[in-house]
Amino acid sequence: MKNIHGIIDLVKNSSETFLKIVSPNDAGETGGHQAGIYLPKNTISFFFDTPGVKGENKEQFISINWVDNTTSKSRIIYYGRGTRNEYRITRLGKKLIVNSLFVLIRIRDESYNGYLINIDEVDFFLNSLGLEGQDVLQKGVLFNSNKKITRGNQVELFNNSIKTAKNEIVASFKPRARLLIQLGDQLIKNESIALVELVKNSYDADANKVNIYMESVDSPEKGVIIIEDDGYGMSADIVENVWLEPGSDFKTKQIENLIVSPKYKRLPIGEKGIGRFGVHKLGNKIELTTKAENSDEVYVSIDWTDFDNYKYLEDVPIKIVKRDIPSIFKEGETGTSITISNLRKTWERGIAREVKRSITALSSPFKTNDSFNPTFDILDKPGWFDGLLKWKEIKDYSLFKFKVTMEGGAISKFEYNFTPWETMTKLFPRDINENEKIVNALKSLRFKNEKNKEDYFSLSNFKIGKVIFEGYIFDLDSFVLKLGVSDKKGFKSYMKSNGGVKVFRDGLRVYDYGEPENDWLGLDYRRFQQPTKAVSNNLILGAVYLEREHSGDLKEKTNREGFVENDAYKAFKNSILHSLDIIETLRYSDKKKLKEIYGPTPKSSPVISTISEAKLFVEKKVGDEVVKKQIVKYLTKIESDFKRVSENLLKAAGAGLSMSVVVHEVEKIVHEVTKVLKTEKGSERVLKLVTHLSSLIDGYAEIIRKSSKSTQDIIEVIEQALFNVEYRLASHKVEILKEYQNYTGHRNIKVAKNLLIGSLMNVIDNSIHWLQQKYVTSIENGIQINKKILVNIVERDNYINVIIADNGTGFLIPTDDIIEPFVTAKSGGIGLGLHITSEIMEAQQGKLLFPEFGDFELPNEFEQGAIIVLAFKK
Secondary structure (H helix, E strand, O other), X not given: OOOHHHHHHHHHHOOOEEEEEOOOOOOOOOOOOOOXXXXXXXXXXXXXXXXXXXXXXXXXXXXXXXXXXXXXXXXXXXXXXXXXXXXXXXXXXXOOOOOOEEEEEEEEOOEEEEEEEOHHHHHHHHHHOOOOOOXXXXXXXXXXXXXXXXXXXXXXXXXXXXXXXXXXXXXXXXXXXXXXXXXXXXXXXXXXXXXXXXXXXXXXXXXXXXXXXXXXXXXXXXXXXXXXXXOOOOOHXXXXXXXXXXOOOHHHHHHHOOOXXXXXXXXXXXXXXOHHHHHHXXXXXXEEEEEOOOOOEEEEEEEHHHHHHOOEHHHOOOOEEEEOOOOOOOOOOOEEEEEXXXXXXXXXXXXXXXXXXXXXXXXXXXXXXXXXXXXXXXXXXXXXXXXXXXXXXXHOOOOEEEEEEEEOOEEEEEEEEEOOOOOOOOOOOEEEEOOOHHHHHOOEOEEEOOOOOEEEOOHHHOOOOOEEEEEXXXXXXXXXXXXXXXXXXXHHXXXXXXXXXXXXXXXXXXXXXXXXXXXXXXXXXXXXXXXOOOOOHHHEEEEEEEOHHHOOOOOXXXXXXXXXXXXXXXXXXXXXXXXXXXXXXXXXXHHHHHHHHHOOOOOOOHHHHHHHHHHHHHHHHOOOHHHHHHHHHHHHHHHHHHHHHHHHHHHHHHHHHHHHHHHHHHHHHHHHHHHHHHHHOOOHHHHHHHHHHHHHHHHHHHHOOOOOOEEEEHHHHHHHXXXXXXXXXXXXXXXXXXXXXXXXXXXXEEEOHHHHHHHHHHHHHHHHHHHHHHHHHHHHOOOOOOOEEEEEEEEEOOEEEEEEEEOOOOOOOOHHHHOOOOXXXXXXXXXXXXXXXXXXXXXXXXXXXXXXXXXXXXXXXHOOOOEEEEEEEO
């Protein structure tokens, strides 16, 4: 930046300046939100007179004058609704570069000067202001040359006021005795989670075995629950200063310092120091017996009902008994035993089965963990678990298996297997890896942002580490179950209770992902949106694996209901959804073949077929000619009405698919008109843009007018379609090769012009999308490509063929599948475009073709791309 010395002088002479190093989060690279500078709460006085109020959003618009003589109408916003509680500056109109320096100087109310200091000039800039080595700049600060950094001035003033106060009162928090009971009740949702928390403690204690026994649990007074492990146990000192200390940071420090357990080298799973108080959820009395190596056996008894007799927690007496002669852990054994009695509820068969399922699901069913084996039994109620299917009995029913590894910003390993059952003799297995065309084209991680645009992101922007997503996909269609599932009811019930995607960290379950009530990936909604492609929770048994050491930014909620939904979590979730989208696309092709061979025979038009059968029945069975004639008349009218409604729905769908493009194109042109008006103050350029906007709207309006076939000049139709997407092509820097302009053959065809324009636009829009995917992949591999679309007309075999070819990725799924409804390889795509185009061509007595390269004369650069032909009869 040429004016850096001048900017330094401005900062030095200003009363206050906001400074911040641009983070990946600010630049919008984390996938959590749009780009915008994060503002620490102690800097808001620079922008707002009063702070925001939680539960409400608050915003203010300011003008920022930039060094390049442009001005942005930026927004200062406080996000206070929902779980958010933060301030940001958005709509800066500038690309934010990570590690550059954002500088904002206030000139007067709502008017500021803004500067972005290049990365290679940041150190010089900060040194000149005496700010070198200031870590606080990563969070954002207010600065002036007299006071230097003013961040934290509020704290300084508060401290000064204390020093001058005449009546200082020193106070402390005094937790009530009932606090621990409230923790157990409110932070631990149910009995399953309470027991799982205790099992996690056994895992952290390096246990190999943890056994849960119950007896007489259908009677709270007589019932008893025992949790016993063979871990390294606790000494009296640990019991007193860690186990009896709510919120202890003992495990947190172990995690921070990467201190692993001595035997199995485990990092702690728990870290909040409150999970053990979930035992109150189970019973009112607890007896703890534990023994560490070279220590006495320790015994502690706690009756939670006694806590009502004391006001403060520190008043409750807890007796720790040391036994030099152990009663449970003899002959050098170590471990912990917890006995819970005076149960808080009557246990029933349904609750017990749910707990059994939770304990069984604590470890991934796909991985054998010989070092940790939790078990659960009710000694006097063995029949309560009869009929519970096990994973080994279910596994062979899966048809599809996958395993995906994601690191940084891409998929590094990919395995997909379709394995037909032995009864499916007409089908063959299929194996796909990361070298397959579709996987290679979509390996970069991406998601749909708030504006429904595709954004790329990287897991390496956070402490998430490597993510492995593994699973099995099943099919519950009746024609499939008939081919090999004997206990159909049991199988469906198992999938309903156990289906979904669970998360495991260091091999142990993170609750409550994958539970029936937690559709954290929105699988059921996706299935509703794309019924033929997407998988719902009851069709998949999936597991996501994380490493504790490398996933520190994924923090578990205090209430044990998943991770805190921060930007790291959003990136983690989006990585799973991206890989699942590829898996679903591959599965669709195999499922389609399965259905074609073994599924029910489809009818071309079931409604029309039913009406025809009804007419035939009336002709044969109704004797009264007047009545017969009247019935047939009504059936004929119904048939006619149905056909008309179908055609109108087809037109509406075509128009609906185009509307998002309409809005997008119009918005861009209006933006450019505004920009030109500001900079040029009116010119021929403005007139041209406004005229173009008017023509564009007319062109789109044509799509939604009533359709009827008429004789059209095919070249004029192509020109109109290209005109409608002109700005989209230009913004994506796509070159159009208009070979059709050299066509001298028969030009007139009889078609519904509006529907054909919509079809051409849809095909071109698809090309633009996949050209961009090819461009991104090529850049990552250090290759530069020029994005091109070729449009030509060729007369052949009594057909006029409109050829649209691009040099993008080509078709990533079979062309037989691509015209089916709700099938797409686009991330988050609807999958209706080519289906509607195919239907439109059929209605025009034409054909939608997907020729091989060489079927038509095309330049070699289009060999790997997509080729589509719209063929019309002369």
